[in-house]
Amino acid sequence: MSNKIVDLRSDTVTKPSPEMWEALKSLKNSDIGDDVFREDPTVNELEEKAAKKTGKEAALFVTSGAQGNLVSLLSSTSPGEEILVEPLSHIVLYEVGSAARIGGLSIRPYSSNKGIASLDELQQLVRVRNDVHQPWTTLLCVENTHNSHGGVVLPPSFLKNLNEFARKNNDMKIHMDGARIFNAAVSKKIPVTEFTKHVDSMMFCLSKGLSCPIGSIVVGSQEFIDKARKFRKMLGGGMRQAGIIAIMGLMALQEKWINxxxxxxxxxxxxxxxxxxxxxxxxxxxxxxxxxxxxxxxxxxxxxxxxxxxxxxxxxxxxxxxxxxxxxxxxxxxxxxxxxxxxxxxxxxxxx
Ligand SMILES: Cc1ncc(COP(=O)(O)O)c(C=O)c1O
CATH class of the missing domain: 3.90.1150.10 (Aspartate Aminotransferase, domain 1)
Structure with missing residues (x-):
């Protein structure tokens, strides 16, 4: 009887590569510091690298994808506002209702063809600030690749249309749950910036196909990341000598590893x-x-x-x-x- 195990449950089960272990072993005390004081050079380097790679002003290292999505929602909205989200998205299905429980947000689902929404339907769903009866729609969320729809890629052409739509509608923000955005970029053979340039904020996971053991990254404008940093602290995600994890994240973001x-x-x-x-x-x-x-x-x-x-x-x-x-x-x-x-x-x- 064979003892072979093939674990196809998720790409979250990945273990670090030999190169990640080597990088971890070579870490010295001078390479780490208190990240809440912004004194961990390895975390700082990872955040700079992630921002540069995704074409955004700034980045924040967070403990998980769920935390990254939540700090993004909190940073782009105020309690009592409404967000448009696809009903089979991770934010709706698998994040313990944190947007409602912690963010005080009203969730308005939009239907989609494998993650791709109709702009006409979205238009019907948007609610405006000056109506006394209604919450105000301030954020639109997309997931790319879309997990529950089988890892499909939402193409840049759709994101571009969405961006134009958002600008015309309350100038609402767009957040992309890009847990597997590098899978999308590799699949379409285009730089990841072709996706990120159309959204205001994005979370991506180091801990899935990129096989870092822990961690995700949130990217966006400097102002957005400053807010997200504070919300991360509020949620208990202010880590200290986190360079011990971030060093593997740096390896995960190497071009050859992404490819x-x-x-x-x-x-x-x-x-x-x-x-x-x-x-x-x-x-x-x-x-x-x-x-x-x-x-x-x-x-x-x-x-x-x-x-x-x-x-x-x-x-x-x-x-x-x-x-x-x-x-x-x-x-x-x-x-x-x-x-x-x-x-x-x-x-x-x-x-x-
Ligand atoms: C699309 C998507 N977003 C967010 C997450 C959350 O990531 P984490 O498990 O690190 O909280 C996952 C996890 O599987 C996911 O598939």
């Missing part, structure tokens, strides 16, 4: 192709980045299916009648072929 994401995309395509070839009654997406979504007939009991698959060494997350398979650093083409074999074997047991 490595292409391997994950190729593996996702291999997985999708392989599952389509087994000719079982399943629907498999055409992955644009590192996520493969497999939809099963309603008769397949997803929890039982995933737990049986787990016992065979393939870890996945299931919800409703589908499973999500995420490729990432550490997953090889051989792991993909092994997974296709196991998924097919287990699925056959659950199909009539």
């Amino acid at each position: 490595r994401l292409e391997e994950d995309h190729i593996n996702a395509q291999r997985l999708s192709r392989g599952l389509k070839e087994v000719s079982l009654p399943i629907e498999v997406n055409e992955p644009e980045t590192n996520m493969v979504m497999v939809k099963f007939p309603d008769t397949v009991p997803i929890e039982k299916f995933t737990s049986t698959l787990n016992k065979k060494g393939i870890l996945t997350l299931g919800s409703g009648n589908r499973i999500r398979l995420v490729t990432h650093y550490g997953i090889t083409a051989e792991d993909i072929d092994f997974s296709i074999g196991k998924i097919t074997e287990v699925l056959k047991k659950f199909l009539p």
Whole structure:
């Protein structure tokens, strides 16, 4: 019996690269300091590098993607205002309602075609300041790549239209949950600034495909980041000698490391192709980045299916009648072929 484990639950399970460990080992006391006093040279370097890379004035190192999204919302709005958010976005589904609970924000969902909204519908949803009955819409959120829609890329052309729309409507701000924005840039073979130039603020994760163990970054104008820094402190995210983590973030932002994401995309395509070839009654997406979504007939009991698959060494997350398979650093083409074999074997047991 094989002890092989292929963990396809998420790209958050990635471990640091040998280069990250080497960089960590070479760190000296003079490379770290109290970051709340802005005295950690490694964190300062990471923030400067992140701002430069994304074409924004300033950046802030935060503990997680959820914290990064929340400090961004808090910095761009005031309690009682309304924000437009896609209903399957991470902010709506998986951030414990923090926008409402902590930000005091009213959430107005907009429908979308895989994350892409219709400007006509958005226009209907915007509410203005001078109406005594209504909250005022001050922020529009997008997610790129869009996790629940299978890692799809929201193209710069859409973001450009959104930006023009926002300027005409209360001059509202745009926040992009760009947890996996480098996957988007690598997939489209364009610089990340082609996406970021159309939004006011963005959060991206170091801890997903870029395989840093901890941390995310928020970018935006200097004024926005100054506010975000204060909100981060309020939320308990003011870290001290955080250079110990930031050093790995610096490695994660190296161009060659970002370009490595292409391997994950190729593996996702291999997985999708392989599952389509087994000719079982399943629907498999055409992955644009590192996520493969497999939809099963309603008769397949997803929890039982995933737990049986787990016992065979393939870890996945299931919800409703589908499973999500995420490729990432550490997953090889051989792991993909092994997974296709196991998924097919287990699925056959659950199909009539
Ligand atoms: C699109 C998106 N945004 C935000 C987050 C939150 O990141 P974290 O888990 O670091 O809080 C995630 C995490 O999976 C995500 O997929």
